[in-house]
Each structure stands twice: as C-alpha cells, then as structure tokens.
Amino acid sequence: MTIDIAFQPPAGAAGIATPFAPPLPAPVAGDAMEAHLRALVDAAPAATLLFDAGQRVHYANPAARVLARLCGPDQPDRPLAVVGDWHPDLLNSGALHLCSLHGSWSGEVILGVGRGQHKILLVHLSRIGPELFGMTVRDITQDSVRESELHARNAELEVAYAKLQGAQEQVMQSEKLASIGQLAAGVAHEINNPIGYVNSNLSTLQRYISQLFSAIQSYEAALAEGAGAAATEAIRQKLDLDFLVGDVPQLLSESREGIDRVCKIVRDLKDFARKERSEDWVKSDLHRGLDSTLNIIWNELKYKAQIVKTFGELPLVECLPSELNQVFMNVLMNAGQAIKDQGIITVTTSVAGDRVRIDIGDDGEGIPADVLPRVFDPFYTTKPVGSGTGLGLAISYGIVSKHHGTIDISSTPGHGTLLRIELPIAQPR
Ligand SMILES: Nc1ncnc2c1ncn2[C@@H]1O[C@H](COP(=O)(O)OP(=O)(O)O)[C@@H](O)[C@H]1O
Ligand SMILES: [Mg+2]
Structure with a gap:
C-alpha cells in the first residue's frame, strides 16, 4: 500500500508560489x-x-x-x-x-x-x-464476514497459544526432571556416603551399648557382693569405659550431621523437582537457592572445580524459587562442563539499584565468537549427543524473562565465561 501525503505549506505561506505548492485555481460557484x-x-x-x-x-x-x-x-x-x-x-x-x-x-x-x-x-x-x-x-457485509473470520482466526490462535504455553511448561518440567535423572547417580552417591557412615556408626553404637549394659550388670553384681574400689576399677578397664564415654558423643554427633546432610539433599531435591504454579511467587532468599542447587550438583563439580562464593547482602527477591534454581543449575552445570581438568567457578551476588545481580563465572574453555550469539537458541548445543539437549540456556532465558530480568553472557575463548543474571527485587505490578 502506498500513501501519498500532500505537501502542506507552512502557516502564513498561503499564496506564496513555491515549487511545491502551485497557486489554487479560482473558486467554482453557482450552477x-x-x-x-x-x-x-x-x-x-x-x-x-x-x-x-x-x-x-x-x-x-x-x-x-x-x-x-x-x-x-x-x-x-x-x-x-x-x-x-x-x-x-x-x-x-x-x-x-x-x-x-x-x-x-x-x-x-x-x-x-x-x-x-x-x-x-x-x-x-x-x-x-x-x-x-x-x-x-x-x-459492509463483506467487512463483517471478514471481521468474524478474523475473530474466529483470533480465537483459534488463542487456543493454539494456550496449547503452546502448556507444551512449553511440559518441556521445562521434563528438562528439569531429565537433569535430575542425569544427576541421579551423583545425588545417590552424595546420599550414600553419609548413610554409609551413619550405618557403620550405628553398628558401633550397638556394640558400645551392649558393653555398657554388661558394665551396669557387672557393677550391680560387684555392689551386691560388697566389692571394693579395686574390683570396680577392674570392670572399668576390662570394658574400656573411658574410651567408650569419649567416643559415643562423637559418633552420635557425626551421625546427626550425616542424617542432616541426607535430609538437606532430599529437601533440596524435592524443592527442585517441584512444579511451580504461576501463583507461587514468593519473596525468597536467593543465597539459599544457590546453596541448595550447589548441594544437588555438588558431585558433578567437586572433582574439577573449586567454588568461590562471594555473597553480598541481598534482600528477599520476589520470584518463583524452584524455577530460578533451575536457572542456577543450568548455568552452573555449563560452567562445570566447560572446565576440562581443574578450574574455578565463581558465584558472586550483589545489589544494583532495584535489581539483584548474580554473576556465575568459570575459567573453562570459553565460547568462540561465532557460537556466542546462538547459545540461547533452543536445541543449540556443542556437546556430544546424549550429554547436551541445548535447552538449558533457552529455558533459563525464558525463566529470567518471566521474572522481568535479564541474562547476559560474555566469554573469552580459552579463558572463561561469565553469565550475568539481573532480577528485579519486586515484580512490576
Ligand atoms: N560456561 C560455558 N562455557 C562454555 N560454553 C558454554 C557455557 N555455557 C553455555 N555454553 C555453550 O552454550 C551451549 C548451549 O548451552 P545449553 O543451552 O545449556 O545447552 P547444553 O548445555 O545442553 O549444550 C553449550 O552447548 C555450549 O556450547
Ligand atoms: Mg547446559
């Protein structure tokens, strides 16, 4: 469509003959x-x-x-x-x-x-x-037909859009579950380790307790016979009561700590796997989210990366916590995967005006300049089949956008990569 816009002479210029405005003809009147x-x-x-x-x-x-x-x-x-x-x-x-x-x-x-x-x-x-x-x-019959066709198409589009949103949610949830699946061996290992020593502590404690019972019985018998201090000292020595008194509290506190670790991993996993609904926005402590995410993926990182956390003072942030945990996990896993041998992952948080900033950096292999613009594309991956779905950053981008935040990536090939996530402290009303 073309639109011709007639030249309008500026006010006060009427009657002045210019190349653009020929003089008006004399007005027509009468018959x-x-x-x-x-x-x-x-x-x-x-x-x-x-x-x-x-x-x-x-x-x-x-x-x-x-x-x-x-x-x-x-x-x-x-x-x-x-x-x-x-x-x-x-x-x-x-x-x-x-x-x-x-x-x-x-x-x-x-x-x-x-x-x-x-x-x-x-x-x-x-x-x-x-x-x-x-x-x-x-x-206007035709206009009206066209209008109702348009309404019908619009309604169809709305239905398709709703379906697409449902599908996107499903993809997100299944990606989350898939990553938990991938992590399962590591998580099992992390749980197995404390459970292992709690188990062995319990059998030691069982032995100690039967020793204690027999000590009590021996003391009772000695008391009944009216035995002296030498006899009770002999019992003490025989059953190694001094060692026992020292070791029991230590075993118990170690076991408590092991059980706490297991509980924490299980809780983090549950938080992580939870399907968040749109009404689940809460004011949440992002440091807790980062810690529990690190806890879940610890087994993936601990052999090759040292984690350097520099946590600033953060206010509670209005968010969907389990979705943000997924972002942290995706980015941290990428950082870990970029480190071939040994390296450092930095997690730095700070406040910038009315937003919070989470910087996750690694000193891994970095990203070539021609790859960088594509890393947020769905299904884009440079990883071998089976180890990368190419959805991690695409999903993260979607989650951060839903939070009215931004996610930016910068990288120097051979030196490392930095992901900067910025989120508003409060969501716009
Ligand atoms: N920290 C990083 N260091 C190097 N490359 C990265 C990093 N983060 C992302 N990438 C690149 O971006 C691509 C897409 O990442 P992602 O969407 O998480 O998918 P996937 O990890 O499944 O490949 C990766 O395949 C990788 O090439
Ligand atoms: Mg990834």
Missing part, C-alpha cells in the same frame, strides 16, 4: 458548482438517497440503484418511489425520528434479502432541510 457536486454524488460508491418526510425519494444515485437490486434480487423491476421500495426495513421510524431531533443518525442495519441471505449495511441519515433528509448506505 457550475451544483453540476460538479451532482457529478460527485453520482459517482460516489456509497448509495445516496434524498427523500422527504413522507419518505418519497427525490434523488437516488447509481450506487443506490445497485443497492436496490442487492436488497430485492427477486423483484428487479419494482418502482423505486419511496425508501421502503429499497427494502421495507431499510429505514425504521425510530432512526428517522432521532435524525429529525438531532440532525443526524448512524447505525448498522441487517436486512434479510431472501434465499436465506442477509446484508449488513452501514446507514447514515442527515436532516438537510425542514422536510428533507439525506441517506448514505454502505454495504
């Missing part, structure tokens, strides 16, 4: 003007009628005659003497009354035109003189 106006109405695409208070038609342009054929296709030769000859329902008395009162009236009129068909017309009435009215009619 010539009447003839021109008549030609204009005759050529107008809108049906135009002039009629009196008795609805007798004094003028109808060619478009009005075409309209008459459309409104009554079964009686092409009827006389077009009054407005009702076009169609009995074209002009209703209410509309005419309102036009007489207010000077004009506009509205949509739907006419049955036979054979189960109907026409939708846009009608405009205007009072031209005390007893004279003008009517213009535009057939």
